[in-house]
Amino acid sequence: MSTTIDLQLPSAVVGGKNLTYYVAVGSVLFLAWAWRNRNPRSVDAPFYEAPNLKWMFDAESLILDSYSKFRNKVYQIKATEGVQVLIPANLIGELKGLPEEVLSSTEAVSEALLTKYTHFCPGHNGDLLATLVRKQLTQSLTRLVPQLKEELEHITATEFPECKDWAPVKFHPFGLRAVARMSGRAFVGAEINRREQWMDTSINFATHVFAAVVKLQHYPPWLRPIGQHLVPEIRQIRRDIAVGEALLRPVILERLRDMEEPGYEGPEDLTQWLIEGLSEGEKGDLYVQTKLQLILAAASIHTTNNLLTECMYDLAAHPEVQEMLREEAYQVLEVEGGWEKKESLAKLKKLDSFMKEVQRINGNITSFIRKVVKPVTLSNGTHLPPGTKLLAPQAGFSRDADYFPDPSSFDPLRFYDMRRKSAEDSNRWQFTSISDSNLNFGAGRHACPGRFFAGNEIKLALSFFLLNYEVRLPEGAERPRPMVIVMSKMPDMNAELLFRRRTMMD
Numbered sequence: 427m428s429t430t431i432d433l434q435l436p437s438a439v440v441g442g443k444n445l446t447y448y449v450a451v452g453s454v455l456f457l458a459w460a461w462r463n464r465n466p467r468s469v470d471a472p473f474y475e476a477p478n479l480k481w482m483f484d485a486e487s488l489i490l491d492s493y494s495k496f497r498n499k500v501y502q503i504k505a506t507e508g509v510q511v512l513i514p515a516n517l518i519g520e521l522k523g524l525p526e527e528v529l530s531s532t533e534a535v536s537e538a539l540l541t542k543y544t545h546f547c548p549g550h551n552g553d554l555l556a557t558l559v560r561k562q563l564t565q566s567l568t569r570l571v572p573q574l575k576e577e578l579e580h581i582t583a584t585e586f587p588e589c590k591d592w593a594p595v596k597f598h599p600f601g602l603r604a605v606a607r608m609s610g611r612a613f614v615g616a617e618i619n620r621r622e623q624w625m626d627t628s629i630n631f632a633t634h635v636f637a638a639v640v641k642l643q644h645y646p647p648w649l650r651p652i653g654q655h656l657v658p659e660i661r662q663i664r665r666d667i668a669v670g671e672a673l674l675r676p677v678i679l680e681r682l683r684d685m686e687e688p689g690y691e692g693p694e695d696l697t698q699w700l701i702e703g704l705s706e707g708e709k710g711d712l713y714v715q716t717k718l719q720l721i722l723a724a725a726s727i728h729t730t731n732n733l734l735t736e737c738m739y740d741l742a743a744h745p746e747v748q749e750m751l752r753e754e755a756y757q758v759l760e761v762e763g764g765w766e767k768k769e770s771l772a773k774l775k776k777l778d779s780f781m782k783e784v785q786r787i788n789g790n791i792t793s794f795i796r797k798v799v800k801p802v803t804l805s806n807g808t809h810l811p812p813g814t815k816l817l818a819p820q821a822g823f824s825r826d827a828d829y830f831p832d833p834s835s836f837d838p839l840r841f842y843d844m845r846r847k848s849a850e851d852s853n854r855w856q857f858t859s860i861s862d863s864n865l866n867f868g869a870g871r872h873a874c875p876g877r878f879f880a881g882n883e884i885k886l887a888l889s890f891f892l893l894n895y896e897v898r899l900p901e902g903a904e905r906p907r908p909m910v911i912v913m914s915k916m917p918d919m920n921a922e923l924l925f926r927r928r929t930m931m932d
């Protein structure tokens with residue numbers, strides 16, 4: 427399995443050993459540059475001036491610094507992919523409810539992920555996919571938890587080092603496979619999920635899309651139809667879809683046959699829900715099914731593992747927090763027999779708060795990616811013409827003392843304490859709750875429908891590790907720092923933690 431992203435630009439340029447060639451390429455690049463700089467600055471809001479390189483390589487400090495200057499105001503940043511308009515938390519409320527024909531998430535995501543080349547787009551099935559995740563998958567959670575636990579126990583037994591005594595382990599790559607394995611059980615069902623080829627494809631599809639986008643962004647838009655042929659990940663994406671199709675084919679065909687039998691009850695997984703939910707013409711369309719499966723894998727596996735890994739780093743760095751959360755897990759899951767009980771993961775309220783606090787500090791740099799389709803005028807008078815690209819400076823909100831008192835301190839019980847204030851607060855500050863100043867799962871009709879599933883997977887994995895292992899940082903090591911590539915923030919993938927197996931008597 428390889429998840430390495432090679433960000434080198436193509437080193438060999440076809441046909442390029444004479445001066446005319448270089449002059450032609452140079453002129454074309456100059457025209458592209460000049461065209462970009464003639465782009466009208468059509469929104470009446472101040473600019474935060476920063477070099478493009480900062481956007482590419484130091485986006486978090488750029489967002490934090492710009493937010494500290496403008497805070498409750500709309501402002502703009504010139505980024506690699508054009509001007510971005512940054513929306514403060516106090517104006518998110520009036521935008522998040524606007525319909526897709528006015529403010530589009532799909533168009534914004536398609537542009538950002540260059541779907542024309544990467545094919546990363548559910549197309550007209552986007553709403554269906556989100557609805558199946560929000561409704562069917564979330565409603566099946568209680569029944570799914572024992573199956574996910576079975577997958578986690580299996581992968582830990584077969585792939586996690588024994589750790590009889592303290593042993594170094596890179597948690598990130600293990601977490602990736604553990605999350606892929608748990609999610610796969612709910613998405614494609616037990617049979618395909620156990621195939622190594624599926625594990626590999628479902629993990630690496632997102633990596634190929636991401637690497638393709640980063641490489642394609644180095645070409646101006648009009649050069650991309652040619653540039654795509656120099657990006658190997660574009661071919662890899664097509665291969666991933668072909669591999670997925672070959673794996674899904676026998677299962678889908680068998681289910682379609684079985685469904686003709688009266689009284690047939692299909693298994694509880696996304697493959698089945700897609701067969702039932704897709705139009706008659708698309709039920710048996712393997713390409714459509716495979717793309718939707720891989721898009722969902724890409725939206726869910728890395729995001730979930732990123733947070734799971736950051737949580738593990740904080741457990742290793744804070745032994746006292748580890749002990750407190752272990753006690754809670756022991757009480758709810760072992761003493762009260764919670765592994766088998768409905769809703770027991772919801773009872774892990776301290777763990778819930780810890781996960782939310784880890785996400786507050788290590789979560790998204792920006793969120794709420796949208797494109798204006800029809801003109802919008804905000805209540806502060808700012809006019810947003812069609813074509814305007816919007817973002818919310820989430821890293822700024824997360825460290826704003828008005829929203830989160832003493833924001834620079836890591837307080838694992840911050841949200842636990844907030845939840846105890848009233849019944850309303852108890853709902854408001856759960857891990858899965860969203861608000862205008864907490865957009866780590868987005869906002870409005872496109873808010874992440876998989877957050878309940880993600881929350882359960884992370885709670886399950888953390889509880890399992892708390893009860894079965896102790897974890898700490900290697901001698902003299904600091905808590906591993908997140909890495910930032912453009913707007914994406916991810917945990918240090920190579921950091922080692924020390925694990926030691928516990929017995930229930932410890």
Ligand code: HEM
Pocket residue numbers: 531552555556559563722725726727729730733793794795865866867868869870871872873874875876877879880
């Ligand atoms: C900690 C893990 C996760 C994080 C931080 C996360 C975050 C996000 C964010 C920020 C969005 C965009 C929301 C917006 O623009 O308003 C999103 C959308 C989405 N997420 Fe997640 N996600 C996670 C896990 C998952 C999982 C496990 C699934 C599937 C089971 C999932 C499925 C989706 C889908 C289908 C969308 C598109 C929704 C739409 O456009 O209507 N996500 N997610």
